[in-house]
Amino acid sequence: MAxxxxxxxxxxxxxMHKVRMVQRLDLVPIERRLKAIEExxxxxxxxxxxxxxxxxxxxxxxxxxxxKQTASMLVVDDSYAGxxxxxxxxxxxxxxxxxxYFLPVHQGRAAENLLSMALVKKGTYVPMNYHFTTTxxxxxxxxxxxxxxxxxxxxxxxxxxxxxxxxNLEELQKLIDKVGADKIAFIRIEAGTNLIGGxxxxxxxxxxxxxxxxxYNIPFIIDASLLADNLHFIKTREEKYKKHSIRxxxxxxxxxxxxxxxxxxxxxxxxxxxxxxxDQGTYKKLLEMLPLYEGFSTYGGMSTREMEAMTIGLDxxxxxxxxxxxxxxxxxxxxxxxxxxxxxxxxxxxxxxHLDAMAFLPHVPKEQYRAGSLGAAMYIASGVRGMERGTIxxxxxxxxxxxxxxxxxxxxxxPRRVFxxxxxxxxxxxxxxxxENRELIGGLEFYExxxxxxxxxxxxxPTSNWQEKLVxxxxxxxxxxx
Ligand SMILES: Cc1ncc(COP(=O)(O)O)c(C=O)c1O
Numbered sequence: 012m013a014x015x016x017x018x019x020x021x022x023x024x025x026x027m028h029k030v031r032m033v034q035r036l037d038l039v040p041i042e043r044r045l046k047a048i049e050e051x052x053x054x055x056x057x058x059x060x061x062x063x064x065x066x067x068x069x070x071x072x073x074x075x076x077x078x079k080q081t082a083s084m085l086v087v088d089d090s091y092a093g094x095x096x097x098x099x100x101x102x103x104x105x106x107x108x109x110x111x112y113f114l115p116v117h118q119g120r121a122a123e124n125l126l127s128m129a130l131v132k133k134g135t136y137v138p139m140n141y142h143f144t145t146t147x148x149x150x151x152x153x154x155x156x157x158x159x160x161x162x163x164x165x166x167x168x169x170x171x172x173x174x175x176x177x178x179n180l181e182e183l184q185k186l187i188d189k190v191g192a193d194k195i196a197f198i199r200i201e202a203g204t205n206l207i208g209g210x211x212x213x214x215x216x217x218x219x220x221x222x223x224x225x226x227y228n229i230p231f232i233i234d235a236s237l238l239a240d241n242l243h244f245i246k247t248r249e250e251k252y253k254k255h256s257i258r259x260x261x262x263x264x265x266x267x268x269x270x271x272x273x274x275x276x277x278x279x280x281x282x283x284x285x286x287x288x289x290d291q292g293t294y295k296k297l298l299e300m301l302p303l304y305e306g307f308s309t310y311g312g313m314s315t316r317e318m319e320a321m322t323i324g325l326d327x328x329x330x331x332x333x334x335x336x337x338x339x340x341x342x343x344x345x346x347x348x349x350x351x352x353x354x355x356x357x358x359x360x361x362x363x364x365h366l367d368a369m370a371f372l373p374h375v376p377k378e379q380y381r382a383g384s385l386g387a388a389m390y391i392a393s394g395v396r397g398m399e400r401g402t403i404x405x406x407x408x409x410x411x412x413x414x415x416x417x418x419x420x421x422x423x424x425x426p427r428r429v430f431x432x433x434x435x436x437x438x439x440x441x442x443x444x445x446x447e448n449r450e451l452i453g454g455l456e457f458y459e460x461x462x463x464x465x466x467x468x469x470x471x472x473p474t475s476n477w478q479e480k481l482v483x484x485x486x487x488x489x490x491x492x493x
Contacts, residue, residue, distance in 0.1 A: 012024050012025065012026060012027050012332065012335050012336040012339045012340070013025055013027065013332075013339075014339065014343075023343070023432065024339045024340055024342075024343050024432065026336070026428070026431075026432075027332050027333075027336070028077075028336075028428050031078060036064055036065070037061070037064070038064040038394045038493045039061075039062055039064075039394065039493075040493060041391065041392075041482050041485050041486065041493070042482070043062065044062065044390060044391050044394055045391055045478060045479070045482050047059070047062040047390075048387050048390050048391055048478070049478075051470075052458070052459060052469070052470025052471055052472070053383065053387045053455050053470070053471040053472065053473065054383075054466070054468070054469055054470060054471065055068060055386050055387070055390060055396045055397060055398060055399070056068070056398075056466065056467055056468070057468070057470070058390065058396055062394070063390075063394060063395075063396045064393065064394030064395060065393075065394065065395045065396070065430060065434055065437075065438060066396050067363060067395055067396060067397050067398075067422075067423040067424045067425065067438070068396050068397065068398050068424060069398060069424050069426075070277060070337070070362055070363070070424045070425070070426040070427070071274065071276040071277055072276035072281070072282045073426045073429065074277075074280040074426045074427040074428065074429065075280075075426070075427060075428035075429050076280055076281070076320060076324070077280075077323070077324075077327060079323050079327070080280065080281070080320040080323045080324055080327075081320070083319040083320050083322070083323045084316040084317075084319055084320050086319065087315045087316050087318075087319050088315065089315040089316075090309075091307060091310070092307050092309055093309055094309055094310070094315055096315045096318050096319050096322075097115070097309035097310065097315075097318065099319070099322050100113070100115070100318050100319075100321055100322045101113045103322045103325050103326060104285065104287050104325065107258065107261055107262070107265075107325055107326075107329065108261065108262070108265040108271060108287055109262055109265055109266060109289075110265065110271060110287035110288055110289050111288075111289050112287065112288050112289065112290075112291065112294035113285055113286070113287050114285060114286040114287075114294070114297050114298065114301055114308065114311060115283065115284070115285050115305070115306075115308070115309070115310055115311030115312070115313050115318065116283070116284045116285060116286065116301075116305050116311045116312060116313075117283060117284065117305055117306070117311065117312030117313055118274055118275070118276055118282065118283060118284045119145070119234075119236050119272070119273060119274025119275075119276065119277075119284045120145035120146075120149065120274075120284075121284055121304065121305055121311075121312065122272035122273070122274075122284050122285065122286045123145055123146050123149040123150075123272070124149050124304065125286065125297050125300050125301070125304065125305075126149075126197075126232065126270065126272060126286065126297070127149040127150050127152070127153045127155070128153060128300060129293070129296050129297055129300070130196045130197050130230065131149075131150050131153040131154065131155035131196045131197075132153070132154060132155070132196065133153075133154030133155075134154065134155075134194070135154070135155045135156075135194055135195065135196040136155065136156050136157075136158050136186070136190060136194055136195050136196065137150050137155050137156070137157050137158065137195070137196050137197060137198075137199060138158045138159075138160050138178075138182075138183055138186055138195065138198050138199070139157060139158070139159060139160070139178070139198070139199035139200065139201060140159070140160065140161055140165075140176050140177065140178040140179075140199075140200050140201055140204055140212060141159050141161050141165065141176070141201060141204045141205075141206055141207050142157045142159055142206065143201055143205050143206060143234065144206070144404055144464060144466070145464070146199070146201075146234065147406070148406070148463060148464055150196075151406070155196055158186065160178055160179040160182040160183055160186065161175075161176075161177075161178070161179060161207070162175065162177050162179050165177075165204075165207050165210065166207065166417050166418055168354065168355075168356050168357070168367040168369070168370065168418070169357055170357055170358060171357070171358060172358070173211070173213075173244070173248040173249075173358060174210070174211055174212060174213040174216065174244075174248070174249075175204070175207060175208070175210035175211075175358075175360075176201070176202075176203065176204035176207065176210040176211050176212040176241075177212050177213055177216040178198075178200055178212070178216055178220050180216075180219055180220065180223065183198065183220070183223055184223065187223070187227055187229075192227035192228060192229050195227075195229050196230075197229060197230040197231065197232050197270075198220060198223075198224050198229055198230070198231050198232070199232045199233075199234060200212055200216070200217060200220060200231075200232075200233050200234070201233075201234040201236075201237070202233060202234065202235050202236070202237050202238040202240075202241040202264075203236075203237025203238065203239075203240045203241040203244075203360070203361045203362065204237075204360075205236075205237060205362065205400075206400055206404070206418070206420075207356075207418060208356035208360045208362075208365035208418075208420060208422075209237065209240060209341075209360030209361035209362030209363060209365065210356075210360045211240065211241045211244035211245065211248070211360065211361065212241060213245065213248075213249050214245045214249055214251075214252055214260060214263060214264055215249070215251070217233070217264050217267040217268070218263075218267050220267070221267035221268065224269075230269045230270065230293075231267065231268050231269050231270075232268060232269065232270045232271070232272065233264070233265075233267070233268040233270070233271045233272075234272060234273070235265075235271050235272065235273040235278055236273050236274040236276075236277045236278055237277055237278075237361055237362060238261070238264075238273065238278050238328075239277070239278060239328050239334040239337070239361075240334070240337055240338055240360070240361025240362060241361065242257050242260055242261060242264075242328075242334060243257075243331065243334045243335050243337075243338050243361070244338065244360075244361070245260050245264075246260060246331065247335075256329075257328075257329050257330070257331050257334070258329050261329065269288060269289075269290055269293070270286060270287070270288045270290070270293060271286070271287050271288070272284070272285065272286040272287070273285060275313075275317070275321050275324070278324075278325070278328065279320075279321040279324035279325045279328065280320070280321075280324040280327075280427070281317040281318075281320045281321045281324055282313075282314075282317050283311075283312075283313035283314075283317050283318065283321060284313075285311075333427070334427075336427045336428055337361055337362070337425055337426075337427045338359070338360075338361050340425050340430075340432075340435060341359045341360065341361065341362075341363060341364055341425055342359040343432075343435065344359075344364045344423075344425070344435055344438070344439060345357060345358075345359035345364055346359070347439050348364070348366075348439060348442065351439075351442075351443050351446070352446075353366070353371070353442055353443065353446045354366065354367040354369075354370035354371050355367060356418075356420065362422070362424055362425075363422045363423050363424035363425050364422070364423045364425065365400070365420045365421070365422050365423075366385060366397075366420065366421040366422075366423070366442070367418075367419070367420065368381040368382035368384070368385045368401060368419040368420060368421050369381060369418070369419045371385055371421075371446065371449060372384060372385060372449060372452055374449075374450065375452065375453060375454045376454060377402070377415050377419075378402075378413060378415075378454075379453070379454020379455055379456065379474055380399070380401065380402055380403050380454060380455045380471070381401065381402075381419045381454075382399045382400060382401030382402070382403070382416075382419040382420055382421050383399040383401065383402075383403045383455050383471060384452055384453065384454050384455050384473075385421045385445075385452065386398065386399045386421050387455065387473075387478070388445055388452045388478075388481060389421065389423075389441070389442070389445060391478060391481055391482065391485075392441050392444060392445050392481065392485060393437070393438065393441035393442075393445075394493075395423065395438050395441065397421045397422055397423045397424075398421070398422045398424065399420075399421065399422075399466060400416075400418075400420040400421070400422050401416040401418065401419035401420055401421075402414070402415050402416045402419065403465065403466045403469065403471075404416065404466045406463070406464075406465075423438065444485075444488065448481065448484055451477060451480050451481050451484060452477060452481065453473055453474055453475045453477030454473070454474040455471040455472065455473060455474065456471060456472060456474055457469055457470070457471050458470055458471065458472050
């Protein structure tokens with residue numbers, strides 16, 4: 012994708028692909044949207060696709076696949092053990108990342124499960140640039156404690172800092188001095204830090220973290236799920252690496268880590284995951300657990316068709332023209348929202364557009380889940396489904412009180428090559444309407460709350476009849492328009 016100057020004055024992102032397969036979408040009337048969000052317990056995870064116009068919940072497993080990926084799924088060796096499909100994927104990973112051993116898993120969190128079981132002991136710490144929901148849950152289940160050593164700027168919603176995802180190296184050193192290296196199960200850097208707005212990590216930060224990890228003999232693990240965006244940002248924002256190819260950057264980055272794991276729902280544009288390493292000892296330890304939790308070592312719970320498509324998807328990830336599609340669309344949308352004065356996380360990151368619900372809905376009490384409320388309101392106003400990334404996505408404190416998130420975000424994910432510019436413009440328009448009518452939006456409260464990862468299945472109700480009022484105003488402003 013490239014930003015192209017138009018003769019008529021605009022400068023717009025221009026798609027470097029054409030659409031060769033489509034899926035029908037419907038925009039159901041606002042009365043149905045109100046009913047649908049009520050049936051879903053105001054949890055956008057529980058909406059059904061028939062009621063959704065633009066699905067911006069996530070990019071996980073929903074990025075558009077290329078024609079070459081789809082074609083590759085027909086030429087598959089689906090043997091239970093020792094398939095050639097596995098060898099092709101393993102060789103591709105080795106070629107790109109320079110890691111010899113590969114353990115396939117069914118998705119990213121399965122890698123987190125195996126790594127946490129193998130490395131986290133009760134009373135150990137796992138320092139990281141920022142947590143991800145499933146990562147934290149697995150570490151906690153195994154008795155470890157997650158420590159977020161982010162830079163002060165990481166949580167500042169309005170910023171020009173290009174690498175808000177960097178790990179705070181001073182804090183890391185202080186932690187090692189305080190608790191001792193043997194109490195640290197591993198150090199984790201998450202590429203393209205999901206929960207703070209898809210913010211990238213500088214290549215130099217990976218390198219310096221790795222130097223500290225080596226000095227103290229602590230395993231250094233990279234979560235490469237959101238690597239594609241992070242690669243684009245290293246190339247475009249880190250002066251020192253501007254002339255490097257995406258392949259060279261990937262290799263330099265991978266070389267810093269003892270272990271790299273990823274959700275292939277994001278990296279590789281399929282549905283699966285993997286762990287790669289050059290350390291034979293770690294490989295053997297993880298291999299023992301693989302058949303118990305995932306599957307035999309040459310498929311690990313994945314369909315071999317997906318594995319073929321992953322091999323191609325990983326290769327395509329080395330193409331800057333492909334990986335820039337997400338970030339360029341996101342930049343366009345963020346800049347338009349900033350012009351309209353709508354609070355959104357800056358600088359634009361990867362994965363999606365992250366609305367700052369704290370600033371959008373200051374009148375809603377924090378305990379009434381601002382980001383969740385904004386997500387429900389956005390769905391009612393537009394049929395666009397986003398994801399709450401705030402207090403609802405946190406686990407409760409040990410004393411049962413709500414752990415108020417440091418940032419309250421409504422994420423509107425922009426999976427690659429899925430939406431058109433007019434759909435992006437529609438989303439901006441409905442956000443503008445919502446912002447003008449933000450006083451009408453109220454809070455939510457739980458009426459069904461699972462103990463772990465409550466954001467997936469929890470159900471909430473509005474604390475007043477604010478949703479009906481929002482619908483009335485919509486009808487007054489838009490008349491019969493959907
Ligand atoms: C950074 C990060 N790590 C891990 C995961 C978990 O991956 P999966 O959803 O494939 O289990 C995700 C998923 O969104 C993620 O964004």
